Structure formats: structure tokens, C-alpha cells
Amino acid sequence: MSIAPVPPPTAPAPAVRLRVPTDEDALIWHRIFDDPEVMEFHGGRSAEFSVYEELTARQRRHDAELGFCLWTLTDEDGTVLGFTGAQPWPHTHFGPVGAIEIGWRLARTAWGRGYATAAARTTLERLRAAGVPDVVAMIDSRNARSIAVAERLGMRHAETFTTPRAGQEGYCYRLEL
Numbered sequence: 626m627s628i629a630p631v632p633p634p635t636a637p638a639p640a641v642r643l644r645v646p647t648d649e650d651a652l653i654w655h656r657i658f659d660d661p662e663v664m665e666f667h668g669g670r671s672a673e674f675s676v677y678e679e680l681t682a683r684q685r686r687h688d689a690e691l692g693f694c695l696w697t698l699t700d701e702d703g704t705v706l707g708f709t710g711a712q713p714w715p716h717t718h719f720g721p722v723g724a725i726e727i728g729w730r731l732a733r734t735a736w737g738r739g740y741a742t743a744a745a746r747t748t749l750e751r752l753r754a755a756g757v758p759d760v761v762a763m764i765d766s767r768n769a770r771s772i773a774v775a776e777r778l779g780m781r782h783a784e785t786f787t788t789p790r791a792g793q794e795g796y797c798y799r800l801e802l
Contacts, residue, residue: 638743643696643709643751645688646681650697653705654681657732666765667730668790687712692755695728698744700735707731709744711752711760720786721797724761725752729774741774749778752802759801766794 646654651674658664659671680695687694695710709729714721727748729741752760762780764771765788780798788795 638746639739640701641706641709641740641744641747642699642701642703643744643747644699645694646684646697646708648678648681650705651677651681653697654708657705657707658730660733663730663733666768666771684708684710684712693725693748693752693757696744696748698729698731698740700740705732706735706740709741710748711757714761714763719789720763720795721761721784725757725759727752727760727762727778727800729771736770741771742777745774745778749800749802757802759799761800762798764796764798766796772796772798 655671655674655677658667658677661669664670684694684696688696691713693711695708695712698706698709700706707730709731711725711727714724714726716722727745729745731741735741749760760780761783762771762775763786764775766785775798778800780800782796783799784797786795786797787793
């Protein structure tokens with residue numbers, strides 16, 4: 626009689642917290658995203674500080690008006706790791722116009738530790754509670770890490786788009802909530 630090997634235990638999901646971004650988060654996001662690897666699929670470099678100021682202000686408005694936004698993601702100690710959340714698709718000339726997009730961007734030091742998936746699952750729970758019927762994730766076709774997160778969430782590749790950025794191919798993943 627042979628005994629089947631027992632698979633190794635799955636690591637527990639890390640503890641994550643999501644909160645509405647503050648004015649101070651604009652500076653933190655600017656600093657942690659000032660990394661060519663983090664920004665590889667977002668233009669290759671960090672945006673100017675003023676872009677993050679506008680982004681955090683817009684997310685506060687989204688949270689107040691919609692009940693969701695791109696929340697600041699922290700670990701259990703309160704260290705800011707990046708953002709995860711959802712917002713209306715911000716473009717009107719390409720992609721899933723009118724859809725709610727889920728997204729994540731983390732500091733390089735937080736990669737590969739389960740934070741993006743854990744935070745995105747929390748985001749999906751909050752979106753369901755807010756009555757959002759479905760979400761999309763627009764992902765650069767070369768971004769294997771983000772594609773893996775989307776697939777762990779149960780999202781499925783639905784469409785392929787050519788983005789305005791040098792004709793780069795982007796995948797649209799969808800999930801009904």
C-alpha cells in the first residue's frame with residue numbers, strides 16, 4: 626500500500642489593512658514607486674509628486690462618493706506597501722470604458738509575499754458589499770506577476786487592447802461579483 630505524499634502547507638495570507646489615502650500618502654507613494662522595476666509597466670519611472678497629490682485626492686473623492694477607491698495598503702505594523710483597490714476606469718479613448726477597475730501597485734520590497742492577492746481579495750469583498758456587479762483588471766501583457774494575481778482572484782482574460790503607450794498590448798481580465 627502506497628501513501629500519497631502530503632502537499633506542503635500553504636502559507637497563510639499576510640495580514641493587510643486598507644485605508645483611504647491621506648495627504649501624507651502622496652509623498653510615500655511617490656517615494657516607494659520611484660523604482661524602475663515597480664514602474665516597468667507604468668511608464669518606466671515614477672510620476673512627479675503632484676501626480677500623486679492629485680491621485681490621493683481623487684481617491685478620497687471616490688471613497689466619499691462611491692464607497693471604494695484605491696486604498697493605501699499597509700502591513701499589520703502600519704508600514705505603507707503601496708495601494709490596492711478599485712476605481713472607475715479613468716480613460717475614455719481605450720480599454721473598458723465605464724467599467725470598475727481593480728488594481729494594485731506595491732513597493733518592490735513587498736513583492737512575492739502575498740500582499741497583492743490578500744489586499745485584492747479584501748477589495749473584492751468591499752466591492753461586493755458596495756453592490757458592484759463586476760470588475761476588470763487592465764494588465765500589461767508582459768506583466769506576469771499581475772496576471773498571476775488576477776488569475777488567483779478567479780479573473781479570466783476577456784479582451785486584448787492596444788494601449789496608447791507605444792502600441793503596447795494590454796489584457797483585460799474580468800470577474801463577476
